[in-house]
Amino acid sequence: MIKKIMFVWGVLLGTVNADPSIPEQIRVPAGNKPVLSAHAKGDQIYQCSVDNNKYFWKIQAPDARLYDAQGQIVGNHYAGPIWEYKEGSRVVGRVVNKADIAPETSISWLLVEVIEHKGNGLFSNVKYINRVNTHGGLPPLSGCDANHLGSEKRVPYTADYIFYAN
Numbered sequence: 529m530i531k532k533i534m535f536v537w538g539v540l541l542g543t544v545n546a547d548p549s550i551p552e553q554i555r556v557p558a559g560n561k562p563v564l565s566a567h568a569k570g571d572q573i574y575q576c577s578v579d580n581n582k583y584f585w586k587i588q589a590p591d592a593r594l595y596d597a598q599g600q601i602v603g604n605h606y607a608g609p610i611w612e613y614k615e616g617s618r619v620v621g622r623v624v625n626k627a628d629i630a631p632e633t634s635i636s637w638l639l640v641e642v643i644e645h646k647g648n649g650l651f652s653n654v655k656y657i658n659r660v661n662t663h664g665g666l667p668p669l670s671g672c673d674a675n676h677l678g679s680e681k682r683v684p685y686t687a688d689y690i691f692y693a694n
Contacts (some may be wrong), residue, residue: 554639571682586666617649635665
């Protein structure tokens with residue numbers, strides 16, 4: 529009976545703690561606190577490229593809308609990479625590290641460091657961004673060859689972005 533109770537307790541604990549944790553390699557430095565969590569829905573844009581006679585889909589840019597918890601659009605995410613909040617503040621980032629959580633089905637989770645700010649508003653003090661809970665967005669598996677060189681393909685993706693300031 530005690531083993532059965534312990535098993536049920538373990539299952540309940542697993543259910544309570546089912547939220548995905550952020551892997552250590554993409555955690556923001558201590559002292560940074562979340563200022564916004566936004567759900568992104570859009571596309572990853574790829575271009576057919578060639579290197580040493582090998583054709584491949586090269587990432588060009590994201591093109592996504594950012595949504596708040598009520599499903600309202602609060603911003604955009606596009607080439608740069610740039611994240612822009614609805615009141616006009618925006619940040620440019622550079623990838624610091626990544627975690628491949630489900631590489632066969634989804635783009636990587638990321639730690640992004642903000643390298644440029646523009647405008648006054650919510651993003652004015654953002655220092656880091658996490659991209660987590662990704663779905664889709666991987667490069668196409670076919671269709672890139674000499675006949676399609678330079679062509680672009682959009683691949684749908686979703687992700688959650690967490691913006692941090694100190």
